[in-house]
Amino acid sequence: MTGDRASDQAAIRTASCSCGGLRLSFRGEPLRVYACACLECQRATGTAFAYRARFHAEAVVEDVGERRRFRRMADKGHWMDQIFCPTCGTLIYMEAEVMPGALVVSVGCFSDPDFAPPAALFWARRKHGWYELDGAIDQKD
Ligand SMILES: [Zn+2]
Numbered sequence: 233m234t235g236d237r238a239s240d241q242a243a244i245r246t247a248s249c250s251c252g253g254l255r256l257s258f259r260g261e262p263l264r265v266y267a268c269a270c271l272e273c274q275r276a277t278g279t280a281f282a283y284r285a286r287f288h289a290e291a292v293v294e295d296v297g298e299r300r301r302f303r304r305m306a307d308k309g310h311w312m313d314q315i316f317c318p319t320c321g322t323l324i325y326m327e328a329e330v331m332p333g334a335l336v337v338s339v340g341c342f343s344d345p346d347f348a349p350p351a352a353l354f355w356a357r358r359k360h361g362w363y364e365l366d367g368a369i370d371q372k373d
């Protein structure tokens with residue numbers, strides 16, 4: 233099998249907003265999957281933690297729909313954009329000054345309960361007390 237054949241057979245995953253107007257498809261595996269319990273992520277997602285997968289921008293094979301950006305300043309004054317559907321408001325991905333060429337996608341938008349688990353939980357000290365993590369998930373303060 234050639235390398236080209238192998239990449240042709242790589243998984244294609246599609247992230248979609250609630251109304252289906254904004255959709256992005258990615259070829260291949262994410263670079264990293266993580267969760268974050270910081271208060272900004274709790275607010276942005278409206279829930280106890282964010283669960284995200286980072287992909288190379290080059291992994292995007294389909295990108296459809298209108299979007300809006302909300303820019304916030306993160307640690308040390310670097311910008312971070314939350315990109316959402318203007319119709320339904322789903323935060324489908326983020327881009328960050330510190331991660332050029334990458335999209336950080338909300339894993340829930342893939343509608344795939346078998347998606348890879350997070351390798352780490354950032355801001356673990358903000359974790360809500362009611363949930364416990366698998367021991368394989370590295371907790372980082
Ligand atoms: Zn939508």
Ligand SMILES: [Zn+2]
Binds near residue numbers: 274
């Ligand atoms: Zn966070």
